[in-house]
């Protein structure tokens with residue numbers, strides 16, 4: 001085994017040997033299976049067959065149309081009402097199926113997995129907890145002293161810890177994907193074909209469910225990596241995991257509000273959270289004027305370099321003192 | 324090959340405005356057991372943290388087998404095994420898992436070596452228990468095992484007797500002497516209680532308020548018991564006392580300390596007549612002269628007193 005690989009191995013052992021890590025996975029598994037069971041009970045499940053899907057879709061559209069009209073009569077909403085838009089989108093999608101003569105898919109494991117992309121915020125949360133603990137815990141346990149008196153530079157130790165955190169995120173992500181597919185398959189079965197219709201740059205398009213699933217997970221990974229790296233930095237700076245978890249989770253939850261609050265300032269587009277959602281450029285509605293994909297990626301890279309550089313400087317230069 | 328196992332060259336440590344270590348210079352010889360003694364807060368742990376690179380050295384340097392811990396960290400630290408302050412290990416892992424964790428961090432440590440160090444500290448029975456359930460003595464031993472893993476030539480133990488009962492202290496003492504002989508290492512062992520470690524040391528360095536007060540040999544090659552009898556802690560009431568202190572320094576190279584009206588110093592028995600003679604010849608009045616019960620007793624410690632860093 002290579003030396004660096006052994007360091008990673010050490011870190012993963014220290015992580016997975018603890019019960020608290022297993023509890024994380026049990027909670028995740030409970031969430032996924034619970035969501036599958038709930039979806040199964042409450043969603044009556046449309047059942048399209050090759051004979052009836054056209055009439056089914058037309059029936060749905062009629063119902064949606066009526067629903068929208070009733071809603072407008074009752075509440076007299078604005079031009080840009082969320083509920084109206086949602087119904088309209090669904091009708092557009094149904095029309096797309098009809099026009100292009102594509103049979104829509106019944107709900108299945110892949111669709112379920114794709115819908116679970118939101119669970120990535122739970123994965124982010126768990127990774128933040130792990131990232132916040134990896135350095136701070138060694139200080140809390142006092143084992144940092146034994147860790148840093150080996151013939152290995154502090155930079156390499158820090159890198160091994162950082163990579164181990166990312167590895168944890170990857171393992172957890174694969175766990176969510178796999179368990180979603182498995183429990184989706186058990187509750188709903190797998191789709192017959194993987195074709196689906198999505199909105200891209202404001203237009204409906206045909207694509208594969210697998211691509212769609214992976215890309216919706218992929219976009220969220222940006223946020224995961226940024227917040228994880230941030231928590232890692234805070235824990236290196238303050239050597240305190242609770243503080244790092246607190247700040248990182250607070251920012252993660254309030255990120256959008258922060259951006260909203262400062263929206264009309266010129267510098268608002270430089271806020272980290274205005275740039276973490278790269279999907280805003282594929283769906284075609286960027287948060288603020290003048291923002292492009294390149295702009296956001298540049299901002300993200302700058303933040304990332306700052307997080308990593310601060311962590312590295314603080315970890316390699318500072319005294320490991322008793323208090 | 325470097326002449327000394329370790330060499331401190333005017334090592335200073337300042338934290339904020341406070342100078343905690345005020346220019347320490349001394350050497351650790353190859354294969355010796357060196358006792359590093361001082362009251363709580365004297366700066367033992369701070370010095371040890373600098374020796375192993377946990378703390379930056381404000382000025383001066385520390386050489387380990389000739390390599391500076393500042394500029395040649397990897398080469399220097401390769402020679403060292405250490406416990407700094409408490410023997411902290413991962414409480415949720417077994418003793419064995421803890422040792423394997425550190426074994427993987429050095430390139431030359433095999434499983435056989437891990438078994439070997441476990442046997443050396445006598446932890447075979449408990450090695451598969453979680454460290455969280457270890458007693459302090461067991462953790463201390465596991466700490467020593469960990470420090471020995473990668474065949475160090477210098478073993479640094481910071482207060483290994485702290486918190487142990489007399490039986491535990493006796494055990495540690497035996498291990499350390501045995502390890503020093505079997506593993507051919509220099510041992511630096513710190514304590515705030517002279518009596519707890521003097522018996523296993525070859526030399527003792529005394530530190531107070533971040534300064535080295537004295538270095539004494541306590542144990543020559545001839546053999547422990549014999550040597551111990553010869554080394555006396557003298558108490559002499561003399562006047563004028565300052566002149567007496569200077570005389571001892573000048574004529575006998577003895578560093579004496581003043582304790583109220585008494586002059587306290589340590590010397591070998593055969594030197595006592597000539598010392599008294601020197602004092603008398605130089606018109607120093609001697610009112611009483613005596614020997615403290617044991618060689619380097621706690622008494623010596625009373626005289627050094629507590630730290631006055633404020």
Ligand SMILES: Nc1ncnc2c1ncn2[C@@H]1O[C@H](COP(=O)(O)OP(=O)(O)O)[C@@H](O)[C@H]1O
Pocket residue numbers: 321322323338343361362363364365366367368369370632
């Ligand atoms: N990180 C620190 N910041 C400020 N003062 C410190 C720090 N670490 C130690 N000290 C001070 O340095 C002195 C020496 O401490 P230490 O080396 O722990 O002594 P010892 O190990 O001999 O008991 C003490 O007065 C302590 O208060």
Ligand SMILES: [Mg+2]
Pocket residue numbers: 367368369408481482
């Ligand atoms: Mg100490």
